[in-house]
Amino acid sequence: MTDMQRVDANLIVVLDAILEHRNLTRAGEALGMAQPTMSGALSRLRARLGDRILVREGRTSVLTPFAEQLIPSVRRAIAEIEQLYAVRTRFDPGASQRFFLVTAPADVVRDLAAPVAAILRAEAPSTTVDFDDAFEADHAAWESLLQRRDAVIGVAGLGGMGRTVSLYTDRLVVVVDAHHPLLHDGRIATEDLDTLTQITGAGGVYTSRAAEMLAAERLSPRRIVAGAPVLHLARMVAGTTSFAIVPERVAERLRDDGILIADAGLRPPTIVHAAHWHPSRADDSAVQWFLGVLRRAAERVEFPDGVDEPGA
Amino acid sequence: MSLLANRDLDLLVCLRALLEECNVTRAAERLQMGQPAMSVALSRLRMQFGDELLVRVGRGFELTPFARDLRAHAGRSVALIDEVLGTTEAFDPATSQRAFSLVAQDHVVAELWPALSCVLAEAPGIGLDITAEPMEPVSTDQVLLKSDWFTVPPAGDTRSESAVLYRDRYVAVLDRAHPDLPEPHHPLDWDVFRRLPHAVAKVERDFRSPVDLMLDELGYSRDPMMRVTSYLQLPEIVRGTDLCAVLPARVGTRLAAASGTTVCELPFGPIEIVESLWWHPARGGDPGHSWVTWRLLEHLRRIADADTRAGEASPR
Numbered sequence: 152m153t154d155m156q157r158v159d160a161n162l163i164v165v166l167d168a169i170l171e172h173r174n175l176t177r178a179g180e181a182l183g184m185a186q187p188t189m190s191g192a193l194s195r196l197r198a199r200l201g202d203r204i205l206v207r208e209g210r211t212s213v214l215t216p217f218a219e220q221l222i223p224s225v226r227r228a229i230a231e232i233e234q235l236y237a238v239r240t241r242f243d244p245g246a247s248q249r250f251f252l253v254t255a256p257a258d259v260v261r262d263l264a265a266p267v268a269a270i271l272r273a274e275a276p277s278t279t280v281d282f283d284d285a286f287e288a289d290h291a292a293w294e295s296l297l298q299r300r301d302a303v304i305g306v307a308g309l310g311g312m313g314r315t316v317s318l319y320t321d322r323l324v325v326v327v328d329a330h331h332p333l334l335h336d337g338r339i340a341t342e343d344l345d346t347l348t349q350i351t352g353a354g355g356v357y358t359s360r361a362a363e364m365l366a367a368e369r370l371s372p373r374r375i376v377a378g379a380p381v382l383h384l385a386r387m388v389a390g391t392t393s394f395a396i397v398p399e400r401v402a403e404r405l406r407d408d409g410i411l412i413a414d415a416g417l418r419p420p421t422i423v424h425a426a427h428w429h430p431s432r433a434d435d436s437a438v439q440w441f442l443g444v445l446r447r448a449a450e451r452v453e454f455p456d457g458v459d460e461p462g463a
Numbered sequence: 464m465s466l467l468a469n470r471d472l473d474l475l476v477c478l479r480a481l482l483e484e485c486n487v488t489r490a491a492e493r494l495q496m497g498q499p500a501m502s503v504a505l506s507r508l509r510m511q512f513g514d515e516l517l518v519r520v521g522r523g524f525e526l527t528p529f530a531r532d533l534r535a536h537a538g539r540s541v542a543l544i545d546e547v548l549g550t551t552e553a554f555d556p557a558t559s560q561r562a563f564s565l566v567a568q569d570h571v572v573a574e575l576w577p578a579l580s581c582v583l584a585e586a587p588g589i590g591l592d593i594t595a596e597p598m599e600p601v602s603t604d605q606v607l608l609k610s611d612w613f614t615v616p617p618a619g620d621t622r623s624e625s626a627v628l629y630r631d632r633y634v635a636v637l638d639r640a641h642p643d644l645p646e647p648h649h650p651l652d653w654d655v656f657r658r659l660p661h662a663v664a665k666v667e668r669d670f671r672s673p674v675d676l677m678l679d680e681l682g683y684s685r686d687p688m689m690r691v692t693s694y695l696q697l698p699e700i701v702r703g704t705d706l707c708a709v710l711p712a713r714v715g716t717r718l719a720a721a722s723g724t725t726v727c728e729l730p731f732g733p734i735e736i737v738e739s740l741w742w743h744p745a746r747g748g749d750p751g752h753s754w755v756t757w758r759l760l761e762h763l764r765r766i767a768d769a770d771t772r773a774g775e776a777s778p779r
Binding site: 164225233235248300 | 467470471473515518520528533537539540541544546
C-alpha cells in the first residue's frame with residue numbers, strides 16, 4: 152500500500168494569509184516564506200480547490216468570489232488550530248472541560264474530596280477530577296504513572312524522580328476498641344502492646360512507618376496482615392482486643408464506631424502528604440492551576456477553622 | 464508573523480489519529496502510512512507539545528491527561544481543515560487495507576453477517592476483527608475507543624453515538640415433540656413456563672436481560688438447569704429434552720428447522736429487543752468509519768425490505 156497522498160494541511164495557513172492580505176508578496180512576508188515557495192503553494196491550492204483564488208486586475212490582485220466565501224471557514228479553522236497549540240499555556244478554568252487524573256490513597260481522597268469539590272464548583276465548574284488508588288510502589292512504574300496522571304498523592308519522599316508539592320500533615324496513632332480492657336483514661340501502657348495482636352496492612356508507607364514506631368520501643372506484637380484500605384483496617388479492631396496503627400485523621404472518623412485513639416507512649420513521626428508530578432508538566436498551565444487547587448484544599452484540611460466538621 | 468508559520472500542520476492529522484486510536488499501529492493503518500513513519504510523527508509531536516501524549520502500559524498505550532484534553536481540539540481542527548481543503552483522510556473502499564474492529568455477541572454477528580459480507584465485498588481490502596465480548600466493561604472513553612463499533616451498550620455516562628440495527632423480541636423455544644407445546648399461534652402457558660426446567664444463555668457478565676426483569680416483576684425467578692454462553696447454543700441443547708429456553712426470535716426461527724425445535728410466544732406478552740450499534744463520538748469525522756457504518760445500515764435495510772417483500776409474495 153502506498154502512503155496516503157500528502158494532504159498538506161499547511162496549505163490552510165498559506166490560504167489564510169492570502170485571504171487576509173489579498174497579495175501574494177505580502178502574504179509571503181507575513182509567513183516568512185519566499186516568493187517561489189508561495190507561488191508553488193498557490194498553484195497547489197488552485198489545483199486542490201479548482202479555483203484561481205487570487206487574480207490580477209490591472210496593477211493589483213483581488214480575491215475571486217469563491218475565495219471570498221472561504222474566509223469564514225478558513226478563519227474558524229485557523230482559530231481552532233491556534234487554540235490547540237495554546238492548550239498547554241492558556242488554561243481558562245471557567246470554561247475548561249479538562250479531566251484531571253489523580254492517584255491518591257483512599258484516606259487522602261476522603262480528606263481532600265470535599266474541599267477540592269468546593270473549589271472546582273466555584274472556579275471551574277465544567278472540569279472533572281478522577282481519583283484512583285492504582286498505586287504502584289514499583290519504581291520502574293513510577294515515571295510511567297507520573298506521566299499518566301496529573302498528580303500522584305502519597306507520602307513525601309516516595310518514588311524517585313518528579314517534582315513534589317507538600318499538601319498537609321498527619322501522624323500515626325494507635326486505635327483500639329472503646330471498651331478495650333487495657334485502656335485506662337485513654338492510655339495503654341507501651342509494653343502492653345506486646346501482649347496484643349496488631350492488625351496491619353500488607354505494605355505501603357503507613358505499614359512500614361508503624362513497624363518502625365514499634366521497633367523503636369523494642370515491641371514485636373503478633374501481626375495479622377489484612378490487605379485492606381487503612382480505614383477498613385482500623386474498623387477491624389472493633390469488638391476485639393487487637394490494635395491498629397493508622398493516620399490520626401482516619402482514627403478521628405471512627406469515634407462513632409466505638410473505636411478510640413489510645414495514647415501508648417509511642418513517638419510517631421510526622422507524615423507529610425504530598426502531590427508528585429512529572430517535570431514535563433512544569434509549563435502545563437492546567438496542571439499548575441490544579442496543583443494550586445490541591446494546595447488550597449489541603450490548607451482547609453490542615454486548618455479547618457470555620458469549617459463545619461461533621462461528627463465532631 | 465502568523466502564529467502558525469513554523470508549524471507543520473500535517474502532524475495534526477497524525478495527532479488526531481494517534482489520540483483517537485491510542486495505538487501507533489492502528490493510527491498508521493487508519494492513515495494508510497507505515498508504522499515507522501507514524502512513530503517518527505509521534506516523537507515530533509512529543510517534542511512539539513512537551514508531553515509524552517501516549518504512554519506505554521503493558522502491551523498497550525494510555526493517553527496522558529494532557530493528550531485527553533488535546534483530543535477534542537485535534538478532532539475539531541482536522542475536521543475544519545478538511546472542510547476547506549477536503550480529502551484529509553480520504554477513504555477509498557476499493558483500495559483501503561484498513562483493519563476495523565467490532566465487538567458483538569455471536570448471535571448478533573450471525574444476524575448481521577449477510578449485510579456485513581456485502582460491505583466486505585464492496586471494500587475487498589479491509590479487515591474486520593470481531594470479538595464476542597469486551598475485555599472490560601464499556602464504561603470509559605478509553606475502552607470505547609479501543610474498537611470501532613460495539614453492539615453492547617456503553618455503561619455509565621460515557622458519551623457515545625448509536626444507530627438502530629434491527630428490532631427483535633424474545634420467544635421461547637421447545638423441542639418439536641415437547642408434550643407441553645401450545646397450539647399453533649398460541650403463547651406458551653404460564654404454568655407450563657414455571658414448571659419446566661430452563662436453559663439460559665449468560666451472554667454478558669452481570670447482565671440481567673429484560674426477560675429476567677419481567678420475571679422479577681411477576682415474582683418468579685428462573686433457576687436454570689443449564690447455562691451456556693451463547694443464544695446460538697440453546698436450540699441444540701433444548702432438542703430432545705423437556706427444557707425450555709428464552710432467546711431472540713430471529714435466533715430461534717433461524718435455527719428451529721435444523722435443531723428440531725419449535726418457537727412459541729412467551730406467556731407474559733412480547734418483550735422487545737432493539738439491537739444497536741454504538742461508537743465513540745470521535746469517530747464521527749473519520750470517513751472510513753462513517754463509510755462502513757453507512758454501508759452496513761444500507762445493506763441491513765435492503766435485506767430487510769427484500770425479506771418483507773418475499774414474505775408478502777409467498778402464498779399463505
